[in-house]
Amino acid sequence: MVRLTESHLRIAPLSRIEGHAALDIYLDDAGNVADARMSVMSLRGFESFIQGRPAEELPRIVTRICGICPWHHHLASTKAVETAMGVTPPPTAVKLRELCQMLATIPDKILHFYFLAAPDFVLGPDAPAAQRNVVGLAGANPDLARRAVKMRYGMQMALERFTGKAIHPVAVLVGGFSKPLLEEERRALLANVAEAKQFALDSMALARETLLPPFIKQFQDMGEYASGYLGTVDANDNVQLYDGDLCLMDNTGVRTRFAPKDYLTHIAEETAEWTWLKFPYMKKAGGLKLEGQNPLGLYRTNALARVNVAQGFATPLAQKELDIFRKEFGRPVHLVCLYHWARLMELVYCCERAEELLHDPEITGREVRLASIAPKAGEGIGHVEAPRGTLVYHIRTDDAGMVTMANIIPGTTHNNAGMNLSMKMAAQKLIRHGECSEEILNKVEMCLRAYDP
Amino acid sequence: MTTLAGESLNSCAGCEVALLNLGETLLDLLPQIQIVHLPVLVDNKYYGQLGQSSRLTLPKAVVGLVSGGIRNTEHLELLHAMREQVDVLVALGTCAATGGLPALANLTPEKSITEFAFTQAPSLAVQGPNAPMPQPKNTSIPEILPQCLPLSAHVKVDMVIPGCPPHPEWIAEGILSLLEGRPAAFPSRSVCSSCPTWRKGTPGNGSEGNRPVRRMLEQPSYDPEAPLSSMQCLLEQGFMCLGPVTLAGCGGRTGSPKCIAARTPCRGCQGPALSSSIPSVEYVAALTAAGINGATMPDKPGYISRFNAACDALLQLRESTRA
Numbered sequence: 031m032v033r034l035t036e037s038h039l040r041i042a043p044l045s046r047i048e049g050h051a052a053l054d055i056y057l058d059d060a061g062n063v064a065d066a067r068m069s070v071m072s073l074r075g076f077e078s079f080i081q082g083r084p085a086e087e088l089p090r091i092v093t094r095i096c097g098i099c100p101w102h103h104h105l106a107s108t109k110a111v112e113t114a115m116g117v118t119p120p121p122t123a124v125k126l127r128e129l130c131q132m133l134a135t136i137p138d139k140i141l142h143f144y145f146l147a148a149p150d151f152v153l154g155p156d157a158p159a160a161q162r163n164v165v166g167l168a169g170a171n172p173d174l175a176r177r178a179v180k181m182r183y184g185m186q187m188a189l190e191r192f193t194g195k196a197i198h199p200v201a202v203l204v205g206g207f208s209k210p211l212l213e214e215e216r217r218a219l220l221a222n223v224a225e226a227k228q229f230a231l232d233s234m235a236l237a238r239e240t241l242l243p244p245f246i247k248q249f250q251d252m253g254e255y256a257s258g259y260l261g262t263v264d265a266n267d268n269v270q271l272y273d274g275d276l277c278l279m280d281n282t283g284v285r286t287r288f289a290p291k292d293y294l295t296h297i298a299e300e301t302a303e304w305t306w307l308k309f310p311y312m313k314k315a316g317g318l319k320l321e322g323q324n325p326l327g328l329y330r331t332n333a334l335a336r337v338n339v340a341q342g343f344a345t346p347l348a349q350k351e352l353d354i355f356r357k358e359f360g361r362p363v364h365l366v367c368l369y370h371w372a373r374l375m376e377l378v379y380c381c382e383r384a385e386e387l388l389h390d391p392e393i394t395g396r397e398v399r400l401a402s403i404a405p406k407a408g409e410g411i412g413h414v415e416a417p418r419g420t421l422v423y424h425i426r427t428d429d430a431g432m433v434t435m436a437n438i439i440p441g442t443t444h445n446n447a448g449m450n451l452s453m454k455m456a457a458q459k460l461i462r463h464g465e466c467s468e469e470i471l472n473k474v475e476m477c478l479r480a481y482d483p
Numbered sequence: 484m485t486t487l488a489g490e491s492l493n494s495c496a497g498c499e500v501a502l503l504n505l506g507e508t509l510l511d512l513l514p515q516i517q518i519v520h521l522p523v524l525v526d527n528k529y530y531g532q533l534g535q536s537s538r539l540t541l542p543k544a545v546v547g548l549v550s551g552g553i554r555n556t557e558h559l560e561l562l563h564a565m566r567e568q569v570d571v572l573v574a575l576g577t578c579a580a581t582g583g584l585p586a587l588a589n590l591t592p593e594k595s596i597t598e599f600a601f602t603q604a605p606s607l608a609v610q611g612p613n614a615p616m617p618q619p620k621n622t623s624i625p626e627i628l629p630q631c632l633p634l635s636a637h638v639k640v641d642m643v644i645p646g647c648p649p650h651p652e653w654i655a656e657g658i659l660s661l662l663e664g665r666p667a668a669f670p671s672r673s674v675c676s677s678c679p680t681w682r683k684g685t686p687g688n689g690s691e692g693n694r695p696v697r698r699m700l701e702q703p704s705y706d707p708e709a710p711l712s713s714m715q716c717l718l719e720q721g722f723m724c725l726g727p728v729t730l731a732g733c734g735g736r737t738g739s740p741k742c743i744a745a746r747t748p749c750r751g752c753q754g755p756a757l758s759s760s761i762p763s764v765e766y767v768a769a770l771t772a773a774g775i776n777g778a779t780m781p782d783k784p785g786y787i788s789r790f791n792a793a794c795d796a797l798l799q800l801r802e803s804t805r806a
Contacts (some may be wrong), residue, residue: 039534043522075596097497183506190646194745304622
C-alpha cells in the first residue's frame with residue numbers, strides 16, 4: 031500500500047481496452063473516494079461527416095469507427111440504408127451476412143478474452159504492470175498463448191479468404207452481398223469453424239473451472255448493482271445477434287420487447303460536461319443516476335445483458351453452458367466479471383451458429399444481390415448485436431439517395447453509465463483513508479475490461 | 484532487444500488488429516522486442532502508475548509506432564511526447580500518414596460536429612441550444628482541433644507504413660528493416676499495377692466517352708466461378724474505382740487488391756500512389772481515359788478524397804475560397 035499525496039488521481043490511458051479513455055478519481059479530506067469518472071477522450075464526428083455521402087457508401091465508411099468490430103458497423107449501417115431505400119436483400123445474402131458476423135465475432139471474442147482480459151486472471155491483478163499483458167501470458171503459458179494467437183489468426187484469415195478483406199470489410203452491399211459462397215469455400219470454412227468450436231469449448235471450460243471462480247468473491251467485494259439490460263431476441267426469445275426484436279429488461283426484471291425502429295420510445299441519451307461519450311438510459315425511468323445499488327435509468331448491453339434478456343440459446347452446446355450458468359448464478363446476473371463467462375458462452379454460440387449456416391442448403395445460392403436499386407428518400411433504422419453491445423444506426427436519405435441525417439449508438443455508448451458506476455464503486459470500496467496500490471487500480475480497471483469497451 | 488512504444492490517436496484500432504494479424508510471426512518477433520508502451524495491450528500509464536503526476540510522460544524507446552491522425556489537443560501532446568522519446572517515429576497506417584478517412588470531417592466545420600452530437604441527435608433527452616455540452620475548458624477532456632491532420636503536419640516522421648489497415652507484411656517489413664538496419668521496401672506503384680482484372684483499353688469513340696458514373700446500387704458483371712482475371716476492370720464497367728491513383732500493396736507482396744478480390748471497387752484506402760501529385764486531378768484524367776464523364780459523379784470529395792481529405796491540395800483550395 032502507498033500513502034497517496036494527491037487528492038486527484040488520473041489513470042490514463044485506461045489500457046487493454048479498444049477505445050481512448052481516462053479515469054479521474056477524486057478523494058475527499060479523509061482520503062476516501064468522493065467521485066470517480068471515466069472520460070472518453072475523443073469525438074471523431076462520423077455522424078456529421080457521413081451527411082452528404084451517397085447512402086450506399088455508408089457501409090464502406092463507418093467501418094472506420096471500429097477496427098475491432100468493423101463487420102458490425104458494416105452490417106448495421108447496410109440494414110439502415112436498405113430500410114430507408116425500401117429494399118430487401120435475397121435470402122442467401124442475409125445468411126451470408128449472418129455467417130460473416132459469426133466468423134468476425136469469433137476472433138473478436140478470442141482477442142478480448144486472451145489478449146486483453148486473461149493476463150489479469152492468469153498472472154494475477156497484482157502482477158507487475160510490465161508483465162501483466164499478452165507477452166507475459168505467452169511467457170507464463172506459451173502453449174495456451176500460441177493456441178489463442180493461432181485460432182484468432184486462423185479465423186481472421188478464413189474470413190479474409192472468403193470476403194477479400196477482414197479488417198474494414200467491403201463484401202456487404204446495399205441490396206445484398208458482393209459474391210456467392212462457392213462449395214469449396216464452404217467446406218474450407220466448415221473445417222475452420224470445427225477447430226474454433228473445439229477451442230471455444232476448451233476456453234469455456236478453462237474459464238468456468240479454473241480462471242474465473244477465484245475472482246467471483248473479489249468482484250463481489252468491489253460492488254454489484256442491479257440494472258436494466260438490453261439485447262436482441264428471436265421469435266422464440268433466444269439470443270439473436272444479427273436480427274430480431276430488441277428486448278429491454280428493467281432493474282426489477284420486467285422485460286419489454288420492441289421493434290428496433292421504436293428505439294426512441296424506449297431509449298434517450300443524456301450528456302455530461304466531462305466526457306465526449308453520451309449516456310443512454312431507459313426512458314421510462316425518467317432520468318439517469320450514476321449511483322447506488324439500484325441506479326435510476328441505468329441499463330447495460332453486451333454479452334451478459336444478452337443472456338439476461340433472452341430465455342436461452344438456440345444451439346445445444348451454448349444452451350448447455352447457459353444451464354450451468356443459470357444454475358450457479360440465477361437470472362438476471364449483475365456481477366460484472368461474469369461478462370467474461372457470458373462472452374465465452376457466446377463464443378460457443380457463434381461457432382455453432384456458423385456451422386448451422388454453413389450446413390444450410392441456401393448458403394451457396396447464386397442469387398446474392400438485387401440487380402439494381404433506385405435511390406430514394408427515406409428513413410431507416412438498422413441494428414445488430416456487436417461484441418460490445420447493441421449497435422443502432424438511424425439514417426435519413428434524400429431523393430438522390432444521399433445521407434441527410436445519421437444517428438449512431440454503439441455498444442460501448444450504451445454501457446457508458448454502467449462502466450462509470452462499476453469503476454466508481456470499485457474505487458470507493460478499495461481506496462480507503464488515502465491508501466492505494468497499483469493492484470487496486472488494476473482491479474478497478476478489471477471492472478472496466480469486463481465490458482470490453 | 485529493441486524497445487518499442489505505440490500510441491493510437493484519431494484511430495479505430497484496426498492498425499493494431501493488423502499488427503496481431505501477423506499471427507505466429509508476431510510471437511516469433513516478440514523475443515527481439517520489448518514493448519514499453521502500447522495502451523491496447525500494455526498497462527503503462529501517462530501520469531505514473533498511481534496517476535499522481537501532473538505531467539504526461541512516455542518512456543524512451545527506439546521505435547515509436549503511431550496510428551491515427553491528430554484531431555485533438557491530447558493527440559498533439561502525445562505526438563510531441565512520442566517524438567521526443569523515440570529514435571524512429573513510424574506513422575502506422577493511412578490515418579497517421581494522411582489523416583485518413585476520419586479527415587473527411589475536415590469538409591465539415593468542427594462546430595457542426597459537436598452541435599449535431601450534443602444538440603440535434605434525435606436520441607438526445609434535451610435538444611436545442613440549452614442541451615448540456617462537453618466542456619473541455621473546465622474539465623480534463625481534450626479540445627477538438629479545427630482539422631484532422633497527418634502526423635507530418637506537426638512533427639518529423641521517419642517512416643510511413645501505408646494501408647487502412649496496413650497489410651501485416653508491410654508492418655513486418657517496417658519493423659524488420661529497423662531491426663536489421665536496412666531501408667524498408669514498400670510498394671510504390673498504383674493498385675492497377677497489381678490488379679488482375681482485364682482491360683479493353685481506350686474506348687475511342689465519342690458516345691462511349693460520355694458514360695455516367697455508375698453507383699454501387701448496380702451490380703458489376705462477373706462470373707463467380709471464374710478467377711479475378713476473367714472480370715473486366717470495374718472502372719471500365721463504369722464504377723468509381725480509385726485504383727489508378729492509389730498506392731498498391733493492400734493485398735501484401737503478392738496478393739490481389741483486397742476490394743477487387745471481394746468484387747468491389749477500390750476506394751483509395753492505401754493512400755495516394757504519388758505523394759507529389761494531386762490525386763483528384765489525376766483521377767479525372769483516369770475517368771476520361773475509361774470513357775466516363777467525371778461530372779456525373781455524386782459527392783466528388785467523398786469519393787476522390789475519401790482517405791486523403793486532409794492532404795488534397797485542390798480540396799483545401801476550394802475550402803479556402805469558400806471561406
